[in-house]
Amino acid sequence: MKEQIPVGMNRTGVQMSPLETSSMQSGMPTSMIPATPGDDSALAEMRSSYIVNAEPVGSVPVPGTVRGAITTGASMLIGDHPQLLFDKLGERLAFERTGTRLYDALITKFEATQDDTTSMTLADLQKIRQDEARHFAIIADAIDTLGGDPTSQTPCADLVGVEAMGLMQAVTDPRTTIAQSLHAILIAEMTDNAGWEMLIALAEDQSQHGLISDFSVALDEERVHLQQVRTWLEEATLGTAVSDGALVDDIGDATPPQMH
Template identity: 35%
Template structure:
């Protein structure tokens, strides 16, 4: 991230801290959703656990990577910043929907979809910054994580669509079981 941090390293730290806060919240969202999915009476819903665990594990890797980047920049693994606080607040609202436990699964998946939309946009912004700075190393690392987030987002969209088809058109629920 040498070229990316040349002009304003503290601002880059702020953006990375924002992603870190959101990723930590994302891991919590996935863990809570996994509890609901694993306890579902329908076997096809329980089968989603494998896909959701994979995505949760990628979110965890994002946390680890971001912590390493922030530590390398001298910010520590729990930096406080305005953008990080904003991300914590955003994920609290989404976490409330999932952690409350009373909402039906399609609503929980909708909350996860909202989180993944924000998450993907955040990584996309970091990629754009690395592109503008012509920082090839940062571009590669950030694109990898953005591409993972794109897959997360695609699965969440597909799940939302399949539950909507079931609810609106009375079609059988057909859920993906493989990535």
């Protein structure tokens, strides 16, 4: 069954009020009309003044342990940039925490709505939620192993926290459907995959080979998550659901699954 989208008195478009729209446009002062449509040079100029005078988002904290200080100092002496690795580890830690909370919210919505537009099950969601929590623990252990503090918030950790706010709002909004929530989850999963790929490349660059094995396992699991979420979203949007090895559309016709 396809997702049901209501049709109602949506008054957000200008076509709903043509007379008022004409009056609004004709009454606009000439000084407020850009010489070129879409010209945002004034806004860009204002933003530029803030950019050149802005302080950084934050900083990577000095290691709080002797082991961490020695490790970081030695890396800097040979030309590595351990602060970059710590920043990206902090980023992944923050994002995996958000991922866990996103699935907590989706589980709640799935149980409340008893949605049947996809082949998604409660067990599927709980499995992914457990994976996200375990990935969080993997990163926390890695930071601790390198002598860092998993509880500190690095600049990139702060950034992804801000980025993820909209995703959390989308999934926790009681008005959004399962399909709409899955769209937000898909954005998170795509970002998660790219983040793990970057972290593995950075660990290789910094010769932290002991971290790569666990990180690679996490990346493989995230790739599975991404494919699952993409499939569920397509099912909800196109009105197909997997049943007994076949694709079943919303009028009950069964067709063999296509190979990709």
